[in-house]
Amino acid sequence: MLSEKIHCDDGAILTGNLFHADECLGAVLIGSATGIKQQFYQPFARFLAENGFTALTFDYRGIGDSLSQPVSDSRATLISWGESDMTAALHHLKARTDDKPLFLLGHSAGGQLAGLMRNAQQLTAMFNVGSSSGSLRNMRLLYQLKAHFFMNCFIPLSNWLFGHTKSQWLGMGEPLPAGVGRQWRQWCNGQGYVKTSFGKDVQNHQYDALKIPAKWVVATDDDIACEKNVKEMMSVYTNADHSLEILNPSLWQLKQIGHMKFFSRQSSALWHLPLTFFRQYL
Structure with a gap:
């Protein structure tokens, strides 16, 4: 594992880690979920490298090792994560892997924001885990109540009191820059997530231009990325070129997959799904 500095076109510098395959067949950019640090994905990244795919993890600006100032001073947004951070990370990975085929493994936000990447058309294929529109109206009723509280009460109150979203208080990952929390709230209250900003904050994107194979997987026990929300995204x-696979934990001898546990070592039997998918397009 090599620590990397990733330079964005607006001057921001991100911290990433490169997991180099000895005989590199392809390269995989791992796009993290909202508020989740790159360390969470490192066992999976090592698995990819051991199986011929150089992998790059990174922290978005305002998060984890890419947080270079107090989080309340960060001007990061979800749009900047996609347009600048993911674009720069893919460019960095391409430069480190001698133009091998480029793939995206998107977890939640990582798959949602891929269409904002200015260089998204360099991707050969993408595999998205638990990536959905996040639309509150489609969630199971009990979880919908919790999500409405988090999005529509906790986020604005936290931003007002502290200048950022204290997501960690509710077990929702790292503290978030206020702009990220604000946009997250806006998009989950709409339809189509980022689509709610088309023609407004998002003037240019690649969502219509991408014609690559895109596999989406979601677990039956994922309260956030329910099947309806995945299809909406x-x-x-x-x-x-879409395909969708629904994962039932019991069929994989797992107690739980949910929104996060695809990447846990206990779920390593699932890791062959993206590996097999990427190998088709080498």
């Missing part, structure tokens, strides 16, 4: 990528 898939529809935003209007021309991608």
Whole structure:
């Protein structure tokens, strides 16, 4: 594992880690979920490297090792994560892997924001885990109540009191820059997630231009990325070659997958799914 500095076009510098495959067949950019640090994905990244795919993890600006100032001073947004951070990370990975085929492994936000990447058309294929529109109206009723509290009460109150979203208080990952929390709230209250900002904050994007194979997986016990929300997010990528797989934990001898545990070592049997998918496009 090599620590990397990733330079964005607006001057921001991100911290990443490169997991180099001895005989590199392809390269995988791992796009993290909202508020989740890159360390969470490192066992999976090592697995990819051991199986011929150089992998890059990184922290978005305002998060984890890329947090270079007090989080309340960060001007990061979800749009900047996609347009600048993911674009720079893919460019960095390409430069480190001698133009091998480029793949995206998107977890939640990592798959949602891929269409904002200015260089998204360099991707050969993408595999998205628990990536959905996040639309509150489609969630199971009990979880919908919790999500409404978090999005519509906790986020604005936390931003007002502290200047950022204290997501960690509710077990929702790292503290978030206020702009990220604000946009997250806006998009989950709409339809199609980022689509709610098309023609407004988002003037240019690649969601319609991407025609690559895109596999989406979601667990039956994922309260956030329910099947309806995943299909809604898939529809935003209007021309991608989509496939969807629903994962039942019991069929994989797992007690739980949910929104996060695909990447846990206990779920390593699932890791061959993206590996097999990427190998088709070498």
